[in-house]
Amino acid sequence: MRLLLPTILTLVGVATFSHVSAESPPPKSVLVTGASTGIGNKIAERLAADGYFVYATARKPEDLKALGAIKNVQALRLDVTHPEDIAAALETITKAGRGLYGLVNNAGIATVGSLADMKFEEYELVMDVNAAGPIRMIKAFEPLIIEQKGRIVNIGSISGILASPNLPAYSMSKHAIEALTDSLAGQLSEVGVRVSVIEPGNYNSAIGQNALARMGVDSPAVRATGFAARANRTDYKEPDDVAKAVEQALFEPEPKRRYMVVPNQDEAERTIRKQIEQLVQLNEGQPYGYERAALVKMLDEALAKARPQVH
Numbered sequence: 565m566r567l568l569l570p571t572i573l574t575l576v577g578v579a580t581f582s583h584v585s586a587e588s589p590p591p592k593s594v595l596v597t598g599a600s601t602g603i604g605n606k607i608a609e610r611l612a613a614d615g616y617f618v619y620a621t622a623r624k625p626e627d628l629k630a631l632g633a634i635k636n637v638q639a640l641r642l643d644v645t646h647p648e649d650i651a652a653a654l655e656t657i658t659k660a661g662r663g664l665y666g667l668v669n670n671a672g673i674a675t676v677g678s679l680a681d682m683k684f685e686e687y688e689l690v691m692d693v694n695a696a697g698p699i700r701m702i703k704a705f706e707p708l709i710i711e712q713k714g715r716i717v718n719i720g721s722i723s724g725i726l727a728s729p730n731l732p733a734y735s736m737s738k739h740a741i742e743a744l745t746d747s748l749a750g751q752l753s754e755v756g757v758r759v760s761v762i763e764p765g766n767y768n769s770a771i772g773q774n775a776l777a778r779m780g781v782d783s784p785a786v787r788a789t790g791f792a793a794r795a796n797r798t799d800y801k802e803p804d805d806v807a808k809a810v811e812q813a814l815f816e817p818e819p820k821r822r823y824m825v826v827p828n829q830d831e832a833e834r835t836i837r838k839q840i841e842q843l844v845q846l847n848e849g850q851p852y853g854y855e856r857a858a859l860v861k862m863l864d865e866a867l868a869k870a871r872p873q874v875h
Contacts, residue, residue, distance in 0.1 A: 591636070592712075593617040593662050594814060595653075597644055597701060598671030600627035602769030603719065606807040607668055612636035614811065619657060619664075621671070644671045644697030650704045657708065665714035666814045667705050669698035669741075672719065674734045674775045677785025686779065687733045694737035698744060706752075713756035717813045718745050719806075720761045722826065722835045730789045749821060760813035763835075765826030767803035772796065801827045820871070 594611055598604040599620035608620040612634055620631045621642035631639035640656060642649045657664055672694045675686040698718055709716060723731060724738030741761060749759040772795035779785060781792050809823040826832045847853045854862070 590662055591615050591617045592665035592714075592815075593619065593657075594666035594668060595619040595621070595640075595657065595664060595701075595705065596668040596670055597621045597642065597697070599631060600624065602771065603764065603767065603803045603806050604668075604670040605631075606803050607670060607810050608637060609634065610804075610807040610811060611814075617662065619653070621653065644700060645692050647700060650700055654704050657705075663712050664705055664708040665712045666717065667701060667709060667715075668717045668719065668810060668814075669701055670719040671697055672737075672771065673778075674731070674771050675779065675785070676730050676734075676775065676789050676791045677783075678730065678788065679732060681783075681785040681788050682733065683783075683785075686785075690733040690737050691740075694734070695740040695744075698741065702748065706757075709757055710752070710755050715814045715819065716748065716752075716757065716759045717810055718759070718761045719810075720745070720763045722763050722765050722824065722831060724761075724763060725835050726838050730791075745821065758819050759821075760819050761822055762806060762809050762813065763822060763824045764803065764806045765824075765828075765831040765835075766797070766800050767806060767827060768797050768800040769803065770797075 594616055596604055596608045596618060599608040600622035608618050612618045618637045619640050620637050621640045622628050622631060623641065623643050628639040628641055631637055640653045642653050673690055675682060675690050702716060718741050720741040721738040723735045724742045727735040745759055745761040752759060776786065776792060776795040786792055806825045809825045813819045813823055824835060
């Protein structure tokens with residue numbers, strides 16, 4: 565077998581593998597962006613522990629070293645705003661010869677502040693990472709995923725349904741992920757690729773601290789919102805349930821389009837109520853609206869097709 569030596573900019577760390585018999589199929593491979601901390605790290609660790617081969621991406625050398633030390637993980641240096649990084653990762657994965665079954669678009673950042681206080685550069689950066697980043701990744705890796713009739717999983721947020729007054733750019737980017745998921749699912753259904761969105765609530769991650777470090781504690785947006793006091797999220801639950809939902813979306817026979825994963829009843833209720841409010845607003849005061857009985861019938865028909873409740 566020819567020895568492949570990826571460039572140092574692309575590959576950090578060499579994965580180790582458990583023995584696979586000649587009769588066993590090779591493990592399916594999944595690419596996870598933004599795997600250095602938080603949700604992305606939990607996803608990479610869970611998939612690798614369950615025997616899948618994970619291409620885990622990060623930007624900092626110390627994060628790449630840590631990822632590369634995990635069994636069944638190959639660390640790739642990748643910034644989703646840099647096309648050259650994506651091209652290098654594609655070359656590495658293609659040359660490896662195992663193909664690519666799944667893509668998890670997890671890399672994301674946040675910013676805070678009203679439109680008056682938020683720098684426009686912050687808005688552009690959030691949209692570039694959170695909304696344009698998945699587009700770049702999908703365009704690059706879609707052919708490999710189609711070849712294996714695989715899965716694409718986008719990490720959204722309940723902010724893709726809700727909208728906080730102090731998170732306009734972040735909420736916009738996650739609303740975009742909702743539309744991307746539905747549009748892409750329609751495009752790829754005929755070629756056997758399934759697309760899902762995971763919608764986490766508030767879990768422990770570095771997203772707040774990273775935003776604070778980038779914006780500066782004395783920025784007008786941070787001061788006006790009191791964000792500095794809330795940036796540390798270590799008191800939140802660990803995102804293990806989010807990683808579990810990602811694995812389900814990747815590998816269960818009939819994945820859902822949407823997986824809302826929240827740590828408590830309050831976040832679930834606020835998110836569901838928001839959808840109901842939007843339904844009412846769409847229906848009210850226009851000539852093609854529906855009476856209550858018709859709306860209830862529609863809801864009952866939709867619920868009849870839904871999965872059983874989990875308690």
